[in-house]
Each structure stands twice: as C-alpha cells, then as structure tokens.
Amino acid sequence: MALAIHVVKLLFLVSLAYSNVAYGIVPLQNPSFESPPTNIRTNASSQFVLLNTLSNVIPGWSFQGTVWYVTGGNSVSLPGNGHGLQLGINGMISQTFRHDFISDDYVLTFTLAPSSLSCANSATAIRISGPSLSKVFTYKGSLGKETWQTYAYALWRNEVPTSSITLQIESVAASSRSNSACWPIIDDLLLTGINYPRIYTGNNGFLNGGFEVGPSFLENSSQGILLEAEPNVDPLSPVQSALQTWAVLGTVKYIDYGHYVTPKGLRAVELISGNPSGVEYYATFTQRGQITLDFIIGDAGDSCVGDFTVIVQVGTQRWNFAMRSNGLGSSKEYSLTFYASYSPTDVVPISFASYNETRTSDNVLCGPVINGLFAQHSYTGSRYGGSHSIRLHSGLVIFCFILAVTFLFFA
Known part of the structure; x- marks a missing residue:
C-alpha cells in the first residue's frame, strides 16, 4: 500500500x-542561411547571387524556382547584416524536420525584408505553409524602425501527428508589381515547439493571461514580433494564433522585457494597428455568477505619446478604458465586473482592442500595451475557463x- x-x-x-x-527550440538546419550554398563565390561583388538547382545546394534546404543568395549591407537591411534568401518568380524553399511527438504545436518566428529601400512600399509578400494550413505575410511600412520585420505563425492545427513535418516558404506575386525587382527576402528562422495547457493554475480563468507563452524572440531582433489575425478561427481549438490560447484582431506586436517596458512579467502585447488591433479569448462559463476581470494598460516605453483607449468586450457588453501615455513606460491597473448568465455550452468571446492609430516620434505605429489579464468568479474557489x-x-x-x-x- x-x-x-x-x-x-x-x-x-x-x-x-x-x-x-512547456516549450523549447526545435533545431532547424541553417536557419539564418549563414552556411552559403555550394559552388558560389562568397566574395562576389554583387549582394545578390542567382542560384541554380543543378549546380547549387543550400545546406539544410531544398529550393526551386528563382532564388537568390543575399548578403546584407548597403541597400539591403538584414538582422546583423547577415545573409538571407530572396524568393523571385515561383521561388520556394522547404525543409523537413522530425516531429518530436512531445510538442502539440510548432510556432515559426521569421524575418521578412524588401530587397531595397525603394521596395519598402511595394507588395513584398511570402506564403508560409505547414502540414495543412498556410498564410500570406506582406511587408508593411511604419511597423518598425528597421526595413525588415519579424513575424510569427503557428504551423500546426491538431492534425494527426506524423514522424516528419515539412515547412515551406514561397514568394507571392503581386497582381500589379510596380518594380519587378521587389521580391521578398527571408531570413533568421526560429522554430518553437509548444505544449497545450492541460489545467488551470491558481484562480485565473485565463490561460496564458500574462502572454508569457508565445513565439520565441530572435537573437538580433529588437523590434518585437508582429502577429496577425488568422482567418477561419475555430473557437474550440487550443490554437488561434502564435500567441497560445489567444486569437489576434488586426495586427499586434508581441514585445519582450529586454527591449520594451512590459507592465508585468517578461512579455506583453502592444496594440498597434487600430481598426481594430487586439486579442480575443474564447471562454465557457461553468456556472452563472459575477465575474471580475483585472488587467493592466501601459505604454512600451517607445515614445508613444497620446491618449489610449482600450475597449473590453464580453459577448455583446462593452467597456471603454482610457489612459494618457507619456511614452516612458507608464502603466495603470484596471478592473471591471459583470454578471455571466451564459450556459456552460456557450462560447463567449472576450476581447481587448484599440481602434485608434498612434505613432512614435519615429513615425512607427504604436499603441497601448496590455498585460496581467486575470479573470475570477466571485464565488470562492470557482472559476471559468476558455475553450x-x-x-x-x-x-x-x-x-x-x-x-x-x-x-x-x-x-
């Protein structure tokens, strides 16, 4: 006994x-393309070397179509002025990695850049594909100080696990490309394996209410990670975006304590795009009663000065919360209560969003930072959960x- x-x-x-x-880095081969393709002159005067599928091999990667090996510097801005790949007409690269049968999902962090400063306003886009889903990412100006941007994407959505998974990245041709040389450059890939949460800890009804579980940050990235809304979100799925358990509205910036001011913890979300920019949680209430939501609104310390308004919506109920930002990292705690009269089978969206557009002194889009989201039922010991x-x-x-x-x- x-x-x-x-x-x-x-x-x-x-x-x-x-x-x-739990989450950990999944090693990709040659993720930053610093191991050059075979049979090329590394000291070539041109920053762009056209590759040939018959004579060149990119270590760790397969490729087809028009692909250039790119060296950063001069007119091409890449993290650390390293190397990347430009994907031209029908350009595509792929790599297959082994499923560890531990991770429930894989989140890819990557860098997207235009081929020159003159291409920054052109349609520079790539398609990221996982086992069954794909998404197009388009370079957008005014989202960072650099001319390259970092994005993240959840590759997997509850598919039946197989022993291997293929990551595919390809160029997307614009319907009317003003400059035929403006093809996308891909660089610095980082793959993270994540496990879904199984139970709730403490009394917080929000899973990942502090946004601590999300995509991994690139070593050379100081601009945060851009997260975009996903189409056809399934409220009953544990994955709605690269930010675990949360769906994204519009575009938000995932920020870390090392480069920004986070009101609480090591990570937070900045609402940057407006119309709207936010996050949404799909909740089910196990019993009726009064619910209290606590959260923090602040600024990222990125010279984002202005009047912030965050709209909190639970089902059809809405509340407005205002804060004056000095751009130096100030923050304020807020709270609201409401009565939940939903049945246990109802899936109720809870969103935190901004509809205003604010810019830093560098003309970079910015906005309110939210963090420390906490939800609790008024009755002692009871709580509600997400999907x-x-x-x-x-x-x-x-x-x-x-x-x-x-x-x-x-x-």
Whole structure:
C-alpha cells in the first residue's frame, strides 16, 4: 500500500508537470542561411547571387524556382547584416524536420525584408505553409524602425501527428508589381515547439493571461514580433494564433522585457494597428455568477505619446478604458465586473482592442500595451475557463482512472 501511495504521488507530480505549458527550440538546419550554398563565390561583388538547382545546394534546404543568395549591407537591411534568401518568380524553399511527438504545436518566428529601400512600399509578400494550413505575410511600412520585420505563425492545427513535418516558404506575386525587382527576402528562422495547457493554475480563468507563452524572440531582433489575425478561427481549438490560447484582431506586436517596458512579467502585447488591433479569448462559463476581470494598460516605453483607449468586450457588453501615455513606460491597473448568465455550452468571446492609430516620434505605429489579464468568479474557489476546459474533463477522467488502476494493482 505504501508503494501505491508513492506511485500515486509520482503520477500526480508528472501530471502537474505535463499540465503546464512547456516549450523549447526545435533545431532547424541553417536557419539564418549563414552556411552559403555550394559552388558560389562568397566574395562576389554583387549582394545578390542567382542560384541554380543543378549546380547549387543550400545546406539544410531544398529550393526551386528563382532564388537568390543575399548578403546584407548597403541597400539591403538584414538582422546583423547577415545573409538571407530572396524568393523571385515561383521561388520556394522547404525543409523537413522530425516531429518530436512531445510538442502539440510548432510556432515559426521569421524575418521578412524588401530587397531595397525603394521596395519598402511595394507588395513584398511570402506564403508560409505547414502540414495543412498556410498564410500570406506582406511587408508593411511604419511597423518598425528597421526595413525588415519579424513575424510569427503557428504551423500546426491538431492534425494527426506524423514522424516528419515539412515547412515551406514561397514568394507571392503581386497582381500589379510596380518594380519587378521587389521580391521578398527571408531570413533568421526560429522554430518553437509548444505544449497545450492541460489545467488551470491558481484562480485565473485565463490561460496564458500574462502572454508569457508565445513565439520565441530572435537573437538580433529588437523590434518585437508582429502577429496577425488568422482567418477561419475555430473557437474550440487550443490554437488561434502564435500567441497560445489567444486569437489576434488586426495586427499586434508581441514585445519582450529586454527591449520594451512590459507592465508585468517578461512579455506583453502592444496594440498597434487600430481598426481594430487586439486579442480575443474564447471562454465557457461553468456556472452563472459575477465575474471580475483585472488587467493592466501601459505604454512600451517607445515614445508613444497620446491618449489610449482600450475597449473590453464580453459577448455583446462593452467597456471603454482610457489612459494618457507619456511614452516612458507608464502603466495603470484596471478592473471591471459583470454578471455571466451564459450556459456552460456557450462560447463567449472576450476581447481587448484599440481602434485608434498612434505613432512614435519615429513615425512607427504604436499603441497601448496590455498585460496581467486575470479573470475570477466571485464565488470562492470557482472559476471559468476558455475553450480548453471542454477538454479538461476527459483529461481528469483519464488521470483518475490511472490512479484507480494503480491502487488496485498495488493494494
């Protein structure tokens, strides 16, 4: 019987460890393209070297169509003035990596750049594809001080796991390209494996309410990571964007403590695009009653000066919260309460969004930073969860079944 108790304790500790959101870097081969293609002159005077599928091999990558090997500098701005690949007409690169059968999802962080400053306002776009989904990313001006931008994308959506997964990146031709030389440059890829959360910790009804679990930051990136809205979001899926458990409205910037002011914790979300820019959580309420939402509004310390307004919406109910920003990293805590009269089967969107456009002194789009989102039922010990709580009960049943079998076996 003593052995059974020890085994149960071990299973309990394992379940707690498994229930937390875990993530780690998945190694890609030659992710920054610093290992040059074979059979090229590395000291060539031109920053662009056209590759040939018959004579050139990109270490770690397959390619087809028109692809150039690019060296940063002069008119081409890349992180650390390193190397990248320009994808021209029908240009495509791909790499297959092994599924570790531990990660529930893979989030890709990458850098997108135009081929010159004159191309910054042209339609520079790429398509990122995972096992079954894809998304087009278009370079947009005024989203950072540099002429390159960092994005993130969740590659996987609950597909049946296979032993290998293929990542594919290809150019997207504009319908009316003003400059035929303005093709996209891809650089600095970072792949992160993430596990879905299994249970709620503490009394917070929001999973990932502090935005601590999301895409990994590139070593050379000081501009944050741009996250864009995903089409056809499934409210019952644990993944709506690269920011775990949260859907994105418009475009937001995922920021870290090392380069910005975050009101609480190491990471936060800046609402930058307006019309709207925000995040949304899909909640189910396990019982009726009064709900309290606590959150923080601040500025990222990026000289974003102005009057901020964040609209919080729960279902059809809306509240406006205003803050005057001095651009130096100020923040303020806010709270609201409402009565939840929803049934347990209702999926209720809870969003935090900004509809105004603000710019820094460098003419970069900016806006309010939100962080420290906390939701709690007024009744002691009770809480509500997001769409993931629908799956929680089956996980608890399995865990209890394991405990019962263990007791019977060692009794």
